[in-house]
Amino acid sequence: MALLSEGQHLFVAELSYLAPMEEVDALIGPHRAFLKDQYAAGHFLASGAKVPRDGGVIIAIGTDIEEIEALFRLDPFYTSGVAQYRVIEFNPTMVADGLR
Template sequence: MFVVSLSYTAPLSDIDALLDAHVGWLKQAYADGLFLASGRKVPRSGGVILARGERAALEARLALDPFAQNGVARYDIIEFVPGMTAAGLEGLLEA
C-alpha cells in the first residue's frame, strides 16, 4: 500500500485551472481500483492519496496526472504494509 503526498509547486490559480482534469484523472484511478482515498492537505498546499497495487503502476499513473504533466506538483511516495486497521477496514490488510 502507498501514501502519496502531493505538494503544489505553482500558485493555486494554476492548480485551480487544472482541477477539473485532475478530478477526472482521480475518478479513473478509483474506477481502476488503484486509489482507495484522496483529499486536500490542510492548509491547501497539496493533497494525499492512499493507493494499492504495484509501485511501477502507481508511478506510471502519477505521471498521467494533469498536475504532473503541467509541472505544478511534486509527488512523494511512501510504501507501507498495514499491520492493523480499525473495524471495517480489514480489507486494507495484505493477505
C-alpha cells in the same frame, strides 16, 4: 472485506504544489477526472487536500511502487508541472475491524 488482495501493496502519496494556486485551480477539472478514472480502476482508496491547501494526499493500492508512480505521472497536475508527488509504500500491521 479485506483491505488488500494477494500481491497488492498500500501506498500513501503526498502531492505538493509547485505553482501559484491560480495555475493549480485552472487544472482542477482534469485532475479530478484523473482521480475518478483511478477510483474506477480500483487504484485509489481515498484522496483530498492537505490543510493548509498546499497539496494533497492519496491512498492507493497497487502491485509495486513503480506501478503507482507511473499512474501519478498521468495526473494533469504532474504533466503540467504544477505539482510533484512523493510516494511511500507501507505494510499495514493493524487495520480497523471493517477492513480485514
